[in-house]
Amino acid sequence: MSEHTTQTATPILSVRQLKKHYGGKKPLFGPAPNPLRAVDGISFDVIEGETFGIVGESGCGKTTLGRCIARALEPTDGQMLYRPKDEKEPVDLARLKGKALRPYRLDVQMIFQDPISSLNPRMTLLDIIGEPMIVNGLAKGAEVKRRVGELLERVGLRADHMSRYPHAFSGGQRQRIGIARALALNPRVIVCDEPVSALDVSVQAQILNLLQDLQTEQNLTYLFIAHDLGVVEYLCDRVAVMYVGEIVELSDTERLFDKPLHPYTEALMSAVPEANPYSVRQPKILEGDLANAVNRPDGCHFHPRCSYCVNRCRTEEPQLRELEPGRWVRCHRAEELSLSGASDTLVEGVEA
Amino acid sequence: MSDSNTILKIDDLHTHYDTPQGTVRAVAGTSLEVHRGETVGIVGESGCGKSVMLRSILRIVPHPGRIIGGSIEFTRRDGETVDMVKLDPNSRKIRSIRGDEIAMIFQEPMSSLSPVHTIGDQIIEAIVLHKSVSNTEARSIAIEMLGKVAMPRPEQIVDQYPHEISGGMRQRAMIAMALSCEPRLLIADEPTTALDVTTQAQILDLMRRLQSEFNMAIMFVTHDLGVVAQMTEHVVVMYMGQVVEAGSVKELFTAPRHPYTHGLLHSIPRLGQRKLGRRLVSIKGSVPDPFARPSGCPFHTRCQYNDGDRCVREEPALREVMPGHSARCHYAETLGLQGVDKPAEAINA
Structure with missing residues (x-):
């Protein structure tokens, strides 16, 4: 994975100031209400062949961001510059609509969290995986069958299962079907929205290993959305941490987990219970709940929960800035704070 | 071989579901013991029978499930040992145990709290059912309990509805309700699975503090091995019942x-x-x-x-x-x- 991440590589996708707001239209009378800022001014680059992780708690906008990139949603504002394979000039996926968008839809596919609700129960696997090929004119007739069979075998199912319906499969197998469908159009980018969080513990590892193998074989680029930090650390090359619609920290995985720069990242990592009864992680317990995306706190949106908060944090909104090469953070005090990494909060040899 | 410290002893429990497609042996010969003040972790994947086993203890197994064998011996506050399997699930006796001596908290607080009653009403109901106190006294106990689970502004929250508060706060309300009668055994069915990791840390911290305060035993069901390692002393791993x-x-x-x-x-x-x-x-x-x-x-x-x-x-x-x-x-x-x-x-x- 990491060998793909060369700093000189041109990004396959550049997201610039992406916004997705809900509501906020001015009614006939009275002032306009505050919109719900699900995604509010997000910028990052994704390099071809890497796994770019997006973490955050529920309600932070990570799923909305993923859906905007797959263009299941239309962004309110901002750019998503995608560099197609043979064209030199990037295209802005945020601006395109309908027919103009269609050729690029093939390149960006999605794997969903819930393998039950994301597969049509009335379609056989042949229909589910074959339909996108037929619709996009990639294959027809016997060719469809042959390719569906190949894909099923590639994701660890049997080709003769293609006449069955999704209900005949277990959760892990259904997620494999979802992956085969995403691969049907030979995509370059796959948005994986919590692909293992609905699965049983014992099958999560199978799916994660499969995703890794497919990436190496087909040079896929993953946008990996998850809340499980263990999974993110294992799979991702670079990680963006989101809080109420904004990126608060962006870094390569190693440095992020070693020494986070944002207090929210620190709190997230310290809250993960360690699966070893001989080690205790001292959680930095956050007060209160996630900020409201309609009425966000003034200044730094994280300040009411932050234990390092000073006066400036209450009034002045911090900007995302590059502190070290490749490390971005949205915190006024990033330089002076010395925060604990994932293993720093771990106390070994203490009774749990 | 249960000593005086054992408060729950399940022996060779079998709970089956008869369905038109055949019989499912959801619990197929489970035996375990829980001692006073101890936390027992129960680990298993979906379908391993852990939830049915817990519901068998309280005799709230939904139809068509039924207990067909085994025993569940529970030692009451007064020292009496009762076999829960032999009790009628609607009897006065089991209802005096349920919610009073054995309490349960569930995974999804939104679907296990009543949406049409205030948080306070739901806690007060549990208190007046098991304790001989007036409604006013019960209300002040409810507010005190909400304070104990570190609920912000308990005097206000007591009159609010579940949809008005966040997921973490709902789980706190459910814990307050479960603990309001000071149970000897708390059954926690994936209490933090639906929560975010920072909220989970808050709730786990809270449960640890309350356990030592109330000296109760906890059966903690989860599939998260991190939570098991950090919360429990004894672990039971289940597979296929x-x-x-x-x-x-x-x-x-x-x-x-x-x-x-x-x-x-x-x-x-x-x-x-x-x-x-x-x-x-x-x-x-x-x-x-x-x-x-x-x-x-x-x-x-x-x-x-x-x-x-x-x-x-x-x-x-x-x-x-x-x-x-x-x-x-x-x-x-x-x-x-x-x-x-x-x-x-x-x-x-």
Whole structure:
């Protein structure tokens, strides 16, 4: 994975100031209400062949961001510059609509969290995986069958299962079907929205290993959305941490987990219970709940929960800035704070 | 062999579901013990029978499930031992235990709280049902309990509806309700699974504090091995309705005796996994169809140590491998499975 991440590589996708707001239209009378800022001014680059992780708690906008990139949603504002394979000039996926968008839809596919609700129960696997090929004119007739069979075998199912319906499969197998469908159009980018969080513990590892193998074989680029930090650390090359619609920290995985720069990242990592009864992680317990995306706190949106908060944090909104090469953070005090990494909060040899 | 400290002893419990497609043995011979003030972790995947087992204790197994054998002995506050299996699920006696001496909290607080009653009304109802207090007194107990679970502004929250507060606060309200009658045993069915990791840390911290304050035993069901390692003293691993391994949390994590436990320990990515550079070890296949239970050892279809003979033919019994550590595997003594690393300092300690 990491060998793909060369700093000189041109990004396959550049997201610039992406916004997705809900509501906020001015009614006939009275002032306009505050919109719900699900995604509010997000910028990052994704390099071809890497796994770019997006973490955050529920309600932070990570799923909305993923859906905007797959263009299941239309962004309110901002750019998503995608560099197609043979064209030199990037295209802005945020601006395109309908027919103009269609050729690029093939390149960006999605794997969903819930393998039950994301597969049509009335379609056989042949229909589910074959339909996108037929619709996009990639294959027809016997060719469809042959390719569906190949894909099923590639994701660890049997080709003769293609006449069955999704209900005949277990959760892990259904997620494999979802992956085969995403691969049907030979995509370059796959948005994986919590692909293992609905699965049983014992099958999560199978799916994660499969995703890794497919990436190496087909040079896929993953946008990996998850809340499980263990999974993110294992799979991702670079990680963006989101809080109420904004990126608060962006870094390569190693440095992020070693020494986070944002207090929210620190709190997230310290809250993960360690699966070893001989080690205790001292959680930095956050007060209160996630900020409201309609009425966000003034200044730094994280300040009411932050234990390092000073006066400036209450009034002045911090900007995302590059502190070290490749490390971005949205915190006024990033330089002076010395925060604990994932293993720093771990106390070994203490009774749990 | 239950000593005076045992408050719950489940022996060879069988709970079956009769369906038109056949009988599902949801709980197929589960035995376990819970001691006073101890936290027992119950680990297993969906469909392993852990929720049915918990509901069997309170006799709230939904239709068409029924207990067909075994016993569940619970020692009451006054020292009387009752077999919950023999009680009528609608009797006055079981209702005086349910919610009073044994309380339960559920995974999804939104669907287990009434949306049309205020938080206060729901806690007060539990209190007046089990204690001889007036409504006004019950209300002040409810506010006090909300304070104990660290609910912000308890005097206001008591009059609010579940939809008005956040997920973490709802789980606090549910814990307040469960603890309002000071139960001896708290059954927690995945209490933090639906919560975010920072909220989970708050709730786990809270449960730890309350346990020592109330000196109650907790049965903590979860599939998160991190939570198990941090919260429990004793662990029971379930697979296909049976206990496959049981022991102290340290024994079980550092020297697992059943291949399933071993598989679970190594299939989750832990923080720091990347540095080790190890690929995840997965358990092959998935949980078998409950209607087509494998012969012999139920885990043999997925087990890498399957010998193809005895494992397929003969169902292993749960037996003590070491004092206080039992496993249901023919080869528990000889496999020499690797657990998590024991830090060097802990060996001397």
